[in-house]
Amino acid sequence: MSNNLEKAKQAIATAPQITTIYDFFEKQKDLIKNALPKTITPDRMVSLFTMLVKSSPEIMNCSQVSLIAAVIQTIQLGFLPIPSTGHVYYVPFANRKKDGTIVKEVQFILGYKGMIDLINRSRDAAVLCAECVYENDYFEYSLGLNPVLIHRPTKENRGQIIGVYAIGKNKVVDEKIFVYLTRDEIEKVRAASKSGNAEYSPWVKWYEEMAKKTAIKRLAKLLPLSIDIQKQLATDETIKTEIAPDMTIVKDETNWNSEEEQSSFTSEKQTTQTNVIEVTPRSTITEKQENAIKELAKKRYAEKWQVEILNRIGSEFGVETLNMLTDKQAEILIKELQKENENNN
Structure with missing residues (x-):
């Protein structure tokens, strides 16, 4: 370092x-x-x-x-x-x-996927799914002693979002539960977040995902979660x-x-240089290295090489694409693939 x-x-x-x-x-x-x-x-x-x-x-x-x-x-x-x-x-x-x-x-x-992952680490509870309901979908739900939720998404133009629901499971009593929020209720939650309409807010970029998160957050209050998981959700x-x-x-x-x-x-325009975080560019992967990785990956993983190599660089180096690797990381990966291919021969 x-x-x-x-x-x-x-x-x-x-x-x-x-x-x-x-x-x-x-x-x-x-x-x-x-x-x-x-x-x-x-x-x-x-x-x-x-x-x-x-x-x-x-x-x-x-x-x-x-x-x-x-x-x-x-x-x-x-x-x-x-x-x-x-x-x-x-x-x-x-x-x-x-x-x-x-x-x-x-x-x-x-995000909603983060909330699902945290809750699903619990031994006593789980989130089964979260879905947005659109105006042209078939949707029916009722509460009471025998709650019902039926959702059939249309294959045609689904229209605008009118609501969202999340389904969970209380493993302690082996019971499935769900919550449903209307579009108005979703908007109230968004309004309560002061960054809800900010330029870089996830509500602006990923409205559907944030609507799902809203339902999951409401569902979490009904599930038997440990103190540790509750503390994690509170972040x-x-x-x-x-x-x-x-x-x-x-x-x-x-x-x-x-x-x-x-x-x-x-x-406001970001004009000031005070306390700016400067990330100095590092040496990135060369075209020669990228081509070498692709050829070695094809030999190592055959037809599934594209999926496998992306999964691998994500877990090993925390990057999503080959061109995000540094030259040193690329060199490490090349040596690993060469050795693996030699062992497979």
Whole structure:
């Protein structure tokens, strides 16, 4: 990790006013290392962080500690900091401090897939499914002693979302339960989230997924969940400004200030260079390396090589595509594939 840090510092020597994330890692490396699971090294943390910033550059102007805390919180929950997976999201948030100043910080938001994964780790409960209902679907439900839910999605134009439901199971009593929310109820939940209409809010980018999450969150209140899982679910929509081995016990610093402040924050131009997180480009995979990996993967995995190699680089290096690998990671993968192919001959 020290080599990466030294290269980063040399690369920004002409811009001393910019504080780099690598400086932050260096200063807090012991604290960060203690907060990470044993399976995640500080180098892997840097790699995951770099990938996140490439996919979500809007968070680069947020405070460093809130961003690092959000990523560590993600990793401690057992997820990768990749918003496109639907497990977690990161939203720039205008947070009002006690002295009245507004600080740009990262708000950690659980996605619906993240909530499902956390609940399904319980031995006593499970989420079976969550679905949105559209105006042209056939949908019927009733409550009471014998609740009924019937949903037949149309194969034609489904129209607009009119509601959402989630089905779960209480394993203790072997009982299936469900909750249903109308579109109006979904919108009330969205309105309660001050970042609901923000430019980078998951409500704007992934409305259907957030509607499902809303139903799952309501369902979770009816399920027998352990204290640990409840604490993990409670990390949703939080801002942390401390780093700890257990991020669930760190105080939420979110100040639910006025919608006007959020609106002005999300619409303002990001012009200041103060406390900008600068991610120094690393040496990326070469075309020669990429072609070599493809040929070796075809030999190793045959027809399924594309799926297998993507799964492999995701689990080994925390990246989604080959072109996101560094040259060193590519070299490691090439050597591994060469050895595996030799052993198979």
